[in-house]
Amino acid sequence: xxxxxxxxxxxxxxxxxxxxxxxxxxxxxxxxxxxxxxxxxxxxxxxxxxxxxxxxxxxxxxxxxxxxxxxxxxxxxxxxxxxxxxxxxxxxxxxxxxxxxxxxxxxxxxxxxxxxxxxxxxx
Amino acid sequence: xxxxxxxxxxxxxxxxxxxxxxxxxxxxxxxxxxxxxxxxxxxxxxxxxxxxxxxxxxxxxxxxxxxxxxxxxxxxxxxxxxxxxxxxxxxxxxxxxxxxxxxxxxxxxxxxxxxxxxxxxxxxxxxxxxxxxxxxxxxxxxxxxxxxxxxxxxxxxxxxxxxxxxxxxxxxxxxxxxxxxxxxxxxxxxxxxxxxxxxxxxxxxxxxxxxxxxxxxxxxxxxxxxxxxxxxxxxxxxxxxxxxxxxxxxxxxxxxxxxxxxxxxxxxxxxxxxxxxxxxxxxxxxxxxxxxxxxxxxxxxxxxxxxxxxxxxxxxxxxxxxxxxxxxxxxxxxxxxxxxxxxxxxxxxxxxxxxxxxxxxxxxxxxxxxxxxxxxxxxxxxxxxxxxxxxxxxxxxxxxxxxxxxxxxxxxxxxxxxxxx
Numbered sequence: 001x002x003x004x005x006x007x008x009x010x011x012x013x014x015x016x017x018x019x020x021x022x023x024x025x026x027x028x029x030x031x032x033x034x035x036x037x038x039x040x041x042x043x044x045x046x047x048x049x050x051x052x053x054x055x056x057x058x059x060x061x062x063x064x065x066x067x068x069x070x071x072x073x074x075x076x077x078x079x080x081x082x083x084x085x086x087x088x089x090x091x092x093x094x095x096x097x098x099x100x101x102x103x104x105x106x107x108x109x110x111x112x113x114x115x116x117x118x119x120x121x122x123x
Numbered sequence: 124x125x126x127x128x129x130x131x132x133x134x135x136x137x138x139x140x141x142x143x144x145x146x147x148x149x150x151x152x153x154x155x156x157x158x159x160x161x162x163x164x165x166x167x168x169x170x171x172x173x174x175x176x177x178x179x180x181x182x183x184x185x186x187x188x189x190x191x192x193x194x195x196x197x198x199x200x201x202x203x204x205x206x207x208x209x210x211x212x213x214x215x216x217x218x219x220x221x222x223x224x225x226x227x228x229x230x231x232x233x234x235x236x237x238x239x240x241x242x243x244x245x246x247x248x249x250x251x252x253x254x255x256x257x258x259x260x261x262x263x264x265x266x267x268x269x270x271x272x273x274x275x276x277x278x279x280x281x282x283x284x285x286x287x288x289x290x291x292x293x294x295x296x297x298x299x300x301x302x303x304x305x306x307x308x309x310x311x312x313x314x315x316x317x318x319x320x321x322x323x324x325x326x327x328x329x330x331x332x333x334x335x336x337x338x339x340x341x342x343x344x345x346x347x348x349x350x351x352x353x354x355x356x357x358x359x360x361x362x363x364x365x366x367x368x369x370x371x372x373x374x375x376x377x378x379x380x381x382x383x384x385x386x387x388x389x390x391x392x393x394x395x396x397x398x399x400x401x402x403x404x405x406x407x408x409x410x411x412x413x414x415x416x417x418x419x420x421x422x423x424x425x426x427x428x429x430x431x432x433x434x435x436x437x438x439x440x441x442x443x444x445x446x447x448x449x450x451x452x453x454x455x456x457x458x459x460x461x462x463x464x465x466x467x468x469x470x471x472x473x474x475x476x477x478x479x480x481x482x483x484x485x486x487x488x489x490x491x492x493x494x495x496x497x498x499x500x501x502x503x504x505x506x507x508x509x510x511x512x513x514x515x516x517x518x519x520x521x522x523x524x525x526x527x528x529x530x531x532x533x534x535x536x537x538x539x540x541x542x543x544x
Contacts, residue, residue, distance in 0.1 A: 005316050007299060007300065007316060008372075009265065009368065009369070010265065010268055010269040010368075010403075011268050012156055012157070012267075012268045012271070012303075015134075015135075015156075015157045015160075015268065015269065016156050016157055016159075016160040017160065018458075019160070019161065019165065019481075019482045019484075020160075020165050020166060020482065021458065021461055021482075021483070021484040021485050022166070022483050022484070022485075022487075022488075023166070057464070057465075057466075058465055069300065069301035070300055070301075071300070071313070074299070074300060074316070076300060079462065080461055080462070081460075081461045081485060084461070084462065084463060084464050084465055084468075085465050087464050088464075089441065089445060089464035089465075089466045089467060091435075091436070091439065091441055091442055092376070093435070093436035094233075094234055094237060094376050094377055094435055094436070094439075095225075095229045095233060095422070095423055095435030095436065095438075095439025095440075095441060095442055096229065096230060096233060096234050096371065096372060096376050096377075096435075096439075096441075097230065097372075097441055097463075097464045097467075098372065098373065098374065098376075099230070099368070099372040099373075100299075100316065100368070100369065100372045100373040101299075101316035101317040101373040101374055116461075116485060117488060120460060120468070120472075120485055120488050120489060123465045123468050123469055123472065
């Protein structure tokens, strides 16, 4: 298990499939978590492996992806339903939940990644 | 017969007005990846539905009006991907049913609005940036993925009146991670997540001549690098800070933007600088401007007392949903089930939800009444504000059976009036 700070945000693929949310393309565009090379290796992961991301606000299983441009301790999940399972919903009076910079942990898991439809069932 | 027409893209806040569409091939030209996918054939909501059963537009709209009239405090949310004419009706409808009007900026650039209320905004248009800006700082924004043609048309490679070449313009990216946009920058400054505020404060101190007050490292950035950036900013002739959600969605939120505006105010004592948000949806500006000219506020507006009140800590969609403070919702041109934190979605699942949208999305899965609509800019016309507030008339170039958002809301308002009589 490693400690990370989670950032969510737009990617080109997420944006290009955002009006096709019930398709496989959208599912693939948002269901992963990027980790630094160091963290990826520390968890003994290979491409296609799944990880469980946990914060004080929830947890979610997503695919692990190595991103050599990320610094150790940072995790990036594309904005969308998977990221929103773990982000901080508190708005501190601004109306804006904290979608970026949430402390959490990441561990390897054998559990499956829920589909978009399954995800809305478990909320 | 020529089948290619000039159109205006209705995906992101850049609202590109130089793109073409081939009606025969149903394919766009000159679009970025985001625009190409917007203007392509994809799955649509087939017909209006009540509880999953196909009905007529009239039946669905009547049911929606009933839900809104019978609710004590409905939330009417979305509005960023539709035209001003529809938004105008939406604000009237919200007032009529004494509901709460909120829009996508509430989870996007609204903290910038709070900062603007405090500080004002030294702003400028995209045209000015293209023609004049010899320095552009992308702060917590990633145009290569969120506004792919913005750099080419306005902010990086754009050729303008005074800026003839990429070499005439310095480009800086400040971000917590090395994004695709960082690769096009002359200088990339990587800060620790949640440290925008102190980094901005440090820059202000250095520019003001009080660098002794700045420690050797601030938010993961070496003082030397901050001094380099401060010097670059001070010696620019016309600079622009273009900020994104990296600033508004992380620790500090509105205070980050406020501090950035203070930096710009300070820089304006030495040279010319502007600051502007990189707005996301093509008409998210309209979703704020239209209620502002109708009710005086841009988002989080409560009409439950019969007159508008603004308070983001109380009336923003996420606050209302998390408190369980609305008993019905109308969601238009947006997908909160995919883009809100799960505790907010939890309440949305418990209440009657009406959806108006061209495409099936996660909100469709929890909606009781689903009303498909025409795609503005393709199947329906109207006015949209580009990210810098410049209005554009978006076109209807394809005939459709789908009703426009405007037509749907017009009838819904009529039905609400009948039910309230």
